[in-house]
Amino acid sequence: MKDIIIATHGHLSYEFKDTVELFVGKKDNIRCFGMTKEKANNAAQKELTEMIGDSDEEQLIVLTDLMGGSPANICAELLMEGHRFELLSGLNLPMLLTLLTQDSNGISAKELVGNILTEGADGIIDIGDVIRKELIDND
């Protein structure tokens, strides 16, 4: 089972954890980081450095909310300094559900990350457009 860190602005990370647990039950392998207004950048760097620790790409996946935002930038700097983990941005619920339902002993981090990226993008759907087309087809 992979270690997961959700790192976002505000408290979004904590709510992603609570919400996905409505689907899959309590998860001990998820930790959360929140970049709040009160948190200074060097305190955030220290916190994330300690959370990430000595891991590697096969063991740790870090999910962030926004490319270019502070949580993703701090994690990107840690990668450039030689820390090793998977790092994704643009977190949505399909990505987190894919990670938690497909993470088993057999799957490599590379395959798992590929599936998370695909399911995350495929989960962004213009439902209104789909339904309006169906209604026209059924007329």
Place this chain on the structure above:
Amino acid sequence: MKDIIIATHGHLSYEFKDTVELFVGKKDNIRCFGMTKEKANNAAQKELTEMIGDSDEEQLIVLTDLMGGSPANICAELLMEGHRFELLSGLNLPMLLTLLTQDSNGISAKELVGNILTEGADGIIDIGDVIRKELIDND
């Protein structure tokens, strides 16, 4: 300015609102719906029906967390019953930021929705892969 409803499981919707407001300031045009464990399906239907009311695609955009989940399903049923609004799934922070920063008098709902879908999918990035390739190129 469009009316926006964020409709998710748990309290994710409320936290998306609070978090995006760290970037763009307080927004009066966002309302939130949370499908909690305690909420019965018919109570949820009633609540969303009242929130959506009599609108149209140019005025109201509903953002949901997950295609096939209760909030998206209830909204899809309302569309099929003849209510009119834009309905998207797979909400991430890039989608919400795109909506709030590009929503101006000149833009049509269709163009805005297209941009939200594009920016949402483009915001899902394998940052780890990007950085590892850069490190190799710089060697």
